[in-house]
Amino acid sequence: MSYAGRERPVPELDRTPPYLQVVHELRRRIVDGELKDGDRLPSVRQIAEDWGIAQATAMKALAALRADGLAQSVTGVGTVVRSRRNLHRSAADRLERAVTTGKIYPDNEYAKILAAELTVPPTWVADLFELGEGVAAIRRHRVTYNEDGPVSASTSWFTPDLATTVPALLETERIPGGTPNAIEAATGRRGVAAEEATAAMRATEQQSEELGVQVGDPVSVGRNIYFDSEGGIVEVGESVAPEGRWKVHRHSS
Structure with a gap:
């Protein structure tokens, strides 16, 4: 569907350079899946008219x-x-999609859950959850694909008490509406914010197999934390993507 077929209010300009405001808005629509691969973007004339800027x-x-x-x-x-x-x-991005639309993935992406289990987490995860040494947590590991192949590999970690309240976390089936909505439905805890740190690393053997890259190739690794309204941690995760993929961060006040 082309941009011309969509009706959407145009945001007001602020102190950010006008061209960057246009870029940020169109990137947001692409990230959200409103503008899909192959969709036509607005023309130069249309952008100039909509935003009140020079061509x-x-x-x-x-x-x-x-x-x-x-x-x-x-x-x-x-x-x-x-x-x-x-x-x-x-x-x-995925948290916002889950809580606002009930869908984590856009129409052209899907995930395969490769593992759903109780296992001892790495130290950085255990420290965030304040788990004692050797205490298991819930681990869900998945690979996300689009029409061209693997997009990313990711692992989500949850506190062990959710094994009872949200047993679907231990099943290798996709959870309708995503894990944030399932946890909210069972516990009342709603993910409202995400913190993420990223680093450039080299692909491990497992990442090589899952992403279709060579061992040692550059990859982008992100570690994220989902927080509820009380500041408590709902989910901790790690994602890995091949080099050359842009990650768009959005900030709201």
């Missing part, structure tokens, strides 16, 4: 999306979304 500024915004690998010029069509090979959705 040269609008051209700069589309050029930035092309430079990021999220868009491509197509003769006779215009600028279209090209995100399948270059976009990696962050933990904050």
